[in-house]
Amino acid sequence: MNYNFNWMVLWDYRELLIQGLIITLKLSITSIILSTVIGIILGILRLAKNLAVRLVASAYVEFFLNTPLIIQLFFWYFALPMIFPEPVQMWLWEHNYEFISAVIGLTIYTSTFIAEAVRAGIQSIDKGQQEAALASGLSDFQTMWYVILPQAIRVVIPPICNQFLNLTKNSSLAMTIAVPELTHQAQAIEALTFRGFEAFTAATLIYIALTITISLLMSRIERWSAKGQQIVTA
Amino acid sequence: MPDYNLNTEKPTISFKQVHKWYGKLHVLKNINEEIYSGEVVVVIGPSGSGKSTMLRCINGLENIQKGQLIVDGQEINHPKTDITKVRAEIGMVFQHFHLYPHMTVLENIMLAPLKVRRTPKNEAEKVASELLEKVGIPEKARSYPAQLSGGQQQRVAIARGLAMHPKIMLFDEPTSALDPEMIKEVLDVMKALAREGMTMIVVTHEMGFAREVADRVLFMDGGSIIERGTPEHFFTNPVEERTKTFLRQIL
Ligand SMILES: Nc1ncnc2c1ncn2[C@@H]1O[C@H](COP(=O)(O)OP(=O)(O)OP(=O)(O)O)[C@@H](O)[C@H]1O
Ligand SMILES: [Mg+2]
Numbered sequence: 342m343n344y345n346f347n348w349m350v351l352w353d354y355r356e357l358l359i360q361g362l363i364i365t366l367k368l369s370i371t372s373i374i375l376s377t378v379i380g381i382i383l384g385i386l387r388l389a390k391n392l393a394v395r396l397v398a399s400a401y402v403e404f405f406l407n408t409p410l411i412i413q414l415f416f417w418y419f420a421l422p423m424i425f426p427e428p429v430q431m432w433l434w435e436h437n438y439e440f441i442s443a444v445i446g447l448t449i450y451t452s453t454f455i456a457e458a459v460r461a462g463i464q465s466i467d468k469g470q471q472e473a474a475l476a477s478g479l480s481d482f483q484t485m486w487y488v489i490l491p492q493a494i495r496v497v498i499p500p501i502c503n504q505f506l507n508l509t510k511n512s513s514l515a516m517t518i519a520v521p522e523l524t525h526q527a528q529a530i531e532a533l534t535f536r537g538f539e540a541f542t543a544a545t546l547i548y549i550a551l552t553i554t555i556s557l558l559m560s561r562i563e564r565w566s567a568k569g570q571q572i573v574t575a
Numbered sequence: 576m577p578d579y580n581l582n583t584e585k586p587t588i589s590f591k592q593v594h595k596w597y598g599k600l601h602v603l604k605n606i607n608e609e610i611y612s613g614e615v616v617v618v619i620g621p622s623g624s625g626k627s628t629m630l631r632c633i634n635g636l637e638n639i640q641k642g643q644l645i646v647d648g649q650e651i652n653h654p655k656t657d658i659t660k661v662r663a664e665i666g667m668v669f670q671h672f673h674l675y676p677h678m679t680v681l682e683n684i685m686l687a688p689l690k691v692r693r694t695p696k697n698e699a700e701k702v703a704s705e706l707l708e709k710v711g712i713p714e715k716a717r718s719y720p721a722q723l724s725g726g727q728q729q730r731v732a733i734a735r736g737l738a739m740h741p742k743i744m745l746f747d748e749p750t751s752a753l754d755p756e757m758i759k760e761v762l763d764v765m766k767a768l769a770r771e772g773m774t775m776i777v778v779t780h781e782m783g784f785a786r787e788v789a790d791r792v793l794f795m796d797g798g799s800i801i802e803r804g805t806p807e808h809f810f811t812n813p814v815e816e817r818t819k820t821f822l823r824q825i826l
Contacts, residue, residue, distance in 0.1 A: 476662055477663075488675055
């Protein structure tokens with residue numbers, strides 16, 4: 342092997358890497374926020390009293406949980422626009438539809454995992470808590486909001502954190518639908534310079550830095566959420 | 576039961592031919608009972624006889640399948656009844672306390688008044704503090720449930736049940752999960768409540784409590800009320816064979 346490393350290309354093409362990182366961040370953060378909101382709602386709906394609501398929520402979760410993410414991305418990107426009339430399609434393409442469809446794909450996919458975590462978290466709370474709250478005159482919603490969720494959140498934060506990490510890593514699949522995120526840009530540098538080793542090493546290190554940052558942030562949040570209850574777990 | 580209730584007053588709780596099934600299991604069989612304002616009724620009976628189920632039907636934690644159950648003038652199993660309104664008038668105390676672990680003692684007591692009645696915060700806090708005084712642990716207001724003994728937790732649970740100024744208090748084996756030395760402190764609070772005229776239904780095997788404050792005792796077995804009478808009746812001349820057997824075991 343006589344490959345001559347040339348790490349300078351990374352400096353020469355730093356603009357591309359930085360742009361890629363920014364898109365990856367935008368894509369991940371948008372999808373993290375949306376999938377958390379949708380995931381929590383879905384997780385609660387899966388336990389709803391109403392059978393129809395429960396079935397629809399369960400069908401959504403099972404369907405998207407068991408389909409490969411890349412197929413979902415292709416579907417939102419290639420297939421969905423077809424059902425719209427031409428002017429709408431044009432509008433979509435002019436408005437960064439590749440980014441939008443990547444957000445849709447990552448959000449829906451990840452929300453199913455978050456919904457499962459939330460459901461398990463809620464179910465782990467002693468039934469007596471719900472009974473005591475209902476018996477005192479609280480509505481179903483108030484019982485969930487003031488009594489069950491604050492306790493479930495502690496149980497649910499670690500698995501949700503894992504989903505945030507997965508989402509960030511999965512965002513690299515968006516390159517397949519032409520989103521100029523980090524992996525896409527690393528590949529672009531490779532195409533321009535044939536410096537694949539350097540380009541992908543750089544991308545790898547940036548992903549690791551990202552996931553470590555998320556983990557640290559989440560353990561902060563975890564400690565904060567446990568604060569009021571420290572004595573309970575002691 | 577005071578005589579003047581007999582004709583002039585409507586019962587606070589009235590079971591009319593009430594039946595309940597869990598799937599195929601027939602757990603309440605033709606329950607007929609009337610409980611009047613200010614009465615203290617103790618329910619005894621072997622495990623699985625349906626005592627908890629009967630209690631939990633009163634505030635709609637369980638549904639009945641047949642018959643009529645009227646509580647505070649409202650038909651519990653009628654689709655038009657707003658069950659949360661009925662529950663707001665009924666306090667309930669559980670065997671395992673079920674205090675909210677993420678809230679302080681004060682917050683536990685204030686939750687329902689704040690959210691259901693929309694009581695102003697300072698007023699809710701005043702009432703909660705008075706109730707803590709009444710159950711004898713004012714100094715624990717800012718503690719979390721896990722920092723309290725079992726007896727203290729149960730007294731907080733009673734205060735929480737009283738916070739909505741209920742017309743009825745339900746107790747499901749409130750002392751069964753407690754160490755013996757803590758049972759008295761909880762029973763004393765309940766006795767005080769009974770003497771103030773609270774309408775109480777208490778599932779318990781504390782016959783000392785029954786003798787001291789109960790107006791009536793109901794003995795349940797196999798989903799039915801087999802025998803009813805004053806505590807004196809149960810101590811001196813129970814009629815049914817099953818009652819006698821049961822009392823021999825617990826006394
Ligand atoms: N949620 C439920 N689903 C199915 N069966 C139940 C349920 N809850 C109670 N049962 C059954 O109903 C019957 C009555 O139960 P219940 O809890 O009312 O008895 P209990 O008199 O309170 O007994 P204990 O003294 O053990 O508390 C029992 O056979 C019990 O197994
Ligand atoms: Mg019971």
